[in-house]
Amino acid sequence: MNIHASTITQTLAEHYDLSPNLALAEEMKDTYARMARVVSPADWAMHAPYVKAINELKAKRNAVILGHNYMTPDIYHGVSDFVGDSLQLAIKAAEVEADVIVQAGVHFMAETSKILSPDKIVLMPDMQAGCSLAESITAEGIEEMRAKYPGAPVVSYVNTTAEVKAASDICCTSSNALRIVNAMEQDTVIMTPDQYLAQNVANESHKNIVYWPGSCIVHEQFTPQDLRDYRAYNPGVRLIAHPECPPDVVAEADFSGSTSGILKYVTDEKPEKALLITECSMASNISDQLPEVEFVGPCNMCPYMRKITLENILWVLHSMENQVEVDEEIAAKARLSVQRMIDLSKKLGL
Ligand code: 13P
Numbered sequence: 001m002n003i004h005a006s007t008i009t010q011t012l013a014e015h016y017d018l019s020p021n022l023a024l025a026e027e028m029k030d031t032y033a034r035m036a037r038v039v040s041p042a043d044w045a046m047h048a049p050y051v052k053a054i055n056e057l058k059a060k061r062n063a064v065i066l067g068h069n070y071m072t073p074d075i076y077h078g079v080s081d082f083v084g085d086s087l088q089l090a091i092k093a094a095e096v097e098a099d100v101i102v103q104a105g106v107h108f109m110a111e112t113s114k115i116l117s118p119d120k121i122v123l124m125p126d127m128q129a130g131c132s133l134a135e136s137i138t139a140e141g142i143e144e145m146r147a148k149y150p151g152a153p154v155v156s157y158v159n160t161t162a163e164v165k166a167a168s169d170i171c172c173t174s175s176n177a178l179r180i181v182n183a184m185e186q187d188t189v190i191m192t193p194d195q196y197l198a199q200n201v202a203n204e205s206h207k208n209i210v211y212w213p214g215s216c217i218v219h220e221q222f223t224p225q226d227l228r229d230y231r232a233y234n235p236g237v238r239l240i241a242h243p244e245c246p247p248d249v250v251a252e253a254d255f256s257g258s259t260s261g262i263l264k265y266v267t268d269e270k271p272e273k274a275l276l277i278t279e280c281s282m283a284s285n286i287s288d289q290l291p292e293v294e295f296v297g298p299c300n301m302c303p304y305m306r307k308i309t310l311e312n313i314l315w316v317l318h319s320m321e322n323q324v325e326v327d328e329e330i331a332a333k334a335r336l337s338v339q340r341m342i343d344l345s346k347k348l349g350l
Pocket residue numbers: 069084085086087159173174175216244257258259260
């Protein structure tokens with residue numbers, strides 16, 4: 001946002017009735033039913049006016065909202081047209097018919113949408129919603145790795161800037177990383193920028209994987225001892241970890257997968273008790289559709305994802321500010337890396 005938060009609140013109040021509204025909350029009870037286990041009725045009365053205003057404005061602007069699995073439930077269930085993991089959202093950005101995409105996620109996801117849909121307007125509710133992984137490497141870092149390991153292909157996580165994608169050979173996400181790496185012809189493969197995703201892939205791959213030392217500030221906080229303690233305090237609990245966690249953490253878990261992989265596992269298995277070793281909005285978002293599963297703590301939040309709110313989504317749709325731009329030459333090269341990933345994923349049936 002480039003204007004002060006209080007100015008935004010004031011401007012929005014002049015155009016929309018955003019005061020808490022119990023009658024509207026009741027009118028929109030079907031939407032509320034999707035988050036009732038985790039959002040209180042009082043909070044819903046505050047969210048409902050924003051949800052209504054956003055959904056009306058979306059129709060007016062021919063806009064869609066792509067919501068990542070780590071959005072809060074009010075955004076995930078209230079205003080998102082499509083929800084999913086990074087791969088699903090990238091595929092949707094390429095396919096969706098709309099004039100405007102609002103990225104309810106972090107900046108690299110909005111850049112990916114712009115790269116794949118250059119003719120659409122892509123809006124970022126808060127330009128400061130970054131990612132510790134994306135910030136850990138530049139295009140020069142990729143060149144350093146290429147100089148160190150000549151001939152090795154560079155597989156970069158989508159959690160990277162457009163410049164880094166442009167300097168890479170192909171992208172991957174946590175749902176396809178292992179299969180993408182295994183599909184490379186060469187024996188040595190460079191993975192950037194997530195050292196833990198790379199090590200987790202290396203544990204299951206026959207390739208020699210060399211990697212950049214980046215990490216996710218949310219997932220690196222978990223330790224193997226944490227997981228042993230969670231089991232001790234929650235007998236019978238199923239521990240489900242994202243592959244951005246360190247490998248000794250993944251080793252203590254019952255399953256590891258991308259955010260959509262986690263959803264599929266819990267939906268298929270329906271454990272009595274589940275603890276998701278990942279960003280904590282994930283459990284909130286899926287708990288109403290899985291009433292038979294008890295989700296237990298902890299809550300590690302991504303400070304970048306938390307920057308996205310109903311208010312700043314409404315603001316960008318209202319003002320059309322925060323349009324994401326990617327230099328055309330860089331976008332053309334980055335598109336090749338992302339498109340290669342999408343094509344290979346589809347070929348591999350992912
Ligand atoms: P997914 O691709 O699993 O959704 O992960 C994205 C991300 O940023 C996880 O921290």
